[in-house]
Amino acid sequence: MDQLSQAAINGVMLGGFYAVMVLGFSIIWGVMGVINLAHGEFVMVGAYITWLLSKQLGWEPFATVIVVFPVMFAVGYALQHGLINRVIDRPYLISLLVTYGLSIIIANATKIIFTATPRTVDTAFSGFWRVGDVTVPITKTIVLIAALIIMSGLHLFLQYTRLGKSIRAAAQNREAARIVGIEIKYVYAITFAICIALTAVAGTLVAPTQPIYPFMGPPLTLKAFAITAMAGLGSIPGALMGGIVLGLVEVLIATFVPGVGTNLGIVSSFVILVVVLVTRPQGLFGGLKPAGAH
């Protein structure tokens, strides 16, 4: 029982991270129709910036958000202008391959600069707190709370600001949005920039909870894809639910199937993905756009 509730708590915590990690991927796909295979690499870059700042300058890891967000926002804006813009209206194979190329470049550049050694980030909030017999690491609690704050903030931004409305309009119908005077390229660039910045912030959040290394990206990308397909493109509540489902499945398998460890996490996410896609291609939670439409 305790083992079960412990696993459930861990699963929800992991799910919170997945939810915030998946947002950027999901919105870029929903708004621009680009499946960003370099997604996991941006998480990794965010984590590395955090590691660098906390190791070199002794910053508190969670505080590095104030650097990570603006830096990666700029990176995202530049990338959209220089690269992603060229692939938006072309067959999906083009955008998949271009972003895959990007992921190879980022991962290998990181490996060349920082070597492949796994790094850990220390934080001041490294204790536990207890509920009955269940121990909860404080770092993971912070991650979950931060994830919830980010998601609500993003939701408010998309619902109530002018820019957020433009982004949603562009996702629904690009031509119509263009006709009513929305500067589509600008909206895309801002969207991409925000999404990349959020993704990197997810990297900051995960850095204190697990070792980081240059090739941590691809499994994250795959999980992001699974969650998005399950949740519907650009759906924030869907991302939260999908993230928690995946987190729970992963932790429960690791806890209760002996001799397997977390290796099968990726397998379980894949099984979920295929089952969802085959049975319910429009996703479970609606969203900016049905997942079947392209």
Place this chain on the structure above:
Amino acid sequence: MRTLTEIWKRYKLGPLVLILLVLFLFLLPLPRWLAPERKLVSNSLLFSLTQLFMLVTLASDWNMTGGFTGYIDFGHAVFFGIGAYGAGVMMAKAGWPFVPALIVGAVAAAIFAVLIGSATLRLKGPYFSIAMLGTFVAMREIVRVLRPITGGGSGLTLPPYLNRPLFYYVTLILAVLVVAFVWWLRRTQFGATLVAIREDEVGAEMRGINTTLHKITIFWIAAFFTGIVGALWAYQNTFIDPDVVFFESRTIELVMMTMLGGLGTVAGPVIGVTVIYWLRDILWSNFLQFHLLVEGVLLIVIVLFFPEGIMGLLNDPSATSLGRLWGRYLGEGPKDAYQSTETETSV
């Protein structure tokens, strides 16, 4: 450029060049084979060419589903892995000789293709691509977990057999066979149907084509050949573990090579593989540390500026951006807009 294209087309130089090339490749190691003291070719060149032939076969297999049928498979290397492990397990654990083990590997790959294909081939576009990528990653982890059978992360060692010329000939024959098969396939109703599925799957279905059956059939055929290559590779390498067999970017390499040559063309994979293979040799020897980085850049450049590939350039120079650039340099503007409307009214 234009005259070159015309000569190429008019005199049908393609097949001739190909036959001469294959003949040359067949004869290349022969003196050494007959009289071992006369080494015209080095072991490393033979090895290199063997790898090249394997890649040609793999890219042609990928092209069957990815190029002709339009189902972009990002996890095609899973069949390579199953072929390698199927043969490897039979040889290392059950002590079978190579040929039956190879058949087991290839058949296992084909059967797995039917099973996974009947689920994933219902998915469209990027969903299929990523589902196959997921299959690939999942299979690697499953192989790692199934320690009693596959040896887990520490891998399997196969009985060594070092005969470079033999591998050379086997892979060469296989490559020629597969390329010839694809060439013939494109000229059958089956091959044309695959292209029809790529162009308009729903329309094909409404015109009486059982698209699912076609897709699964070509999927297992491609998987079967890929499985053979996997088994050969395992035997040649004499050691397999999950990370070398299920190497991350193996599939994407195939996509990149096929694309450089020309998606959905018979010669595309051959040309693309050859170009990138030698290019990579140069990269390896010059920028060992940066070679993957450079490869990523190369991928982006090919995809952005060269999506129709070399075959596209040969067939219709004006269809690719590089070709257009070249055309502008020669002063051949794009065709006059009036021409097309004229043909329209002449109906």
Place this chain on the structure above:
Amino acid sequence: MNPFALPTREAAAPSAPHPEAAPLLEGRNVTKFFGGLAALNSVDFAVYPNEIMGLIGPNGSGKTTLFDCLTRVQHVSAGEIYFKGVDITDYKPYQVAHLGLARTFQVIRVYKKLTVWENMLLSRQWGGLSMRKKFHTPPAETEDRARGLVSFLLLDRVMDEQAGNLSGGQQRLLEIGMALMPDPDLILLDEATSGVNPTLIEEIKDRIRTLNSQYGKAFLLVEHNIHFISDLCSRVFVLNYGQKLAEGSPDEIMENEDVIEAYFGADGGDDDDW
């Protein structure tokens, strides 16, 4: 004597439908919902053998949706569809095609990267459903048929051209040819004349009549060209907002007040379909 090498059947069949004859295609209570919107609402209709029936209705009235349901690309939400007395409601699209139902499309769907010749040949699956026969060369009869149809549709000059390079009108003709390739019993033509020049429309009209009277083919036409409908059809069926509005001879329909209302009515004026 046989302009497009159709297999010669028993000579001229009567062209007027038999009121008592069993319908060739019959829809009962056909209903289709998109979300909460009923694109088709309990539509009953029947097409009889040897008949040319017209299907008209303002834009968005559900004509193409009906075609999609008949060819099984869309699942009906309720109701049954019978073709040649067989319940095809749960058939796959290709099974319906093999039963002898062919169609063309409002938005052209030719295989753009295949040649005209390949497009034609592919539309007749000569091996039936056997996969093994997909590797065989086409029988002479199929090639003759394709050649006949290609020259009938004035496409012989572009036979080896990729279909995507053809003009819009030529692609439409190619589609009609592809629909005729399998020798179907009923052909659904979805706006077959849009983008085709007037002389050729007359040709097509003529050929449809020939096919109907000499070879006993039945047609169901969706058409915005009212002269085309009134010249060809013995009966016309009107859809409006997914419901059957009227049914009768072309003359009756043109005088029907509900129909006039639907096309030019209070909310209308923006519809120039007639």
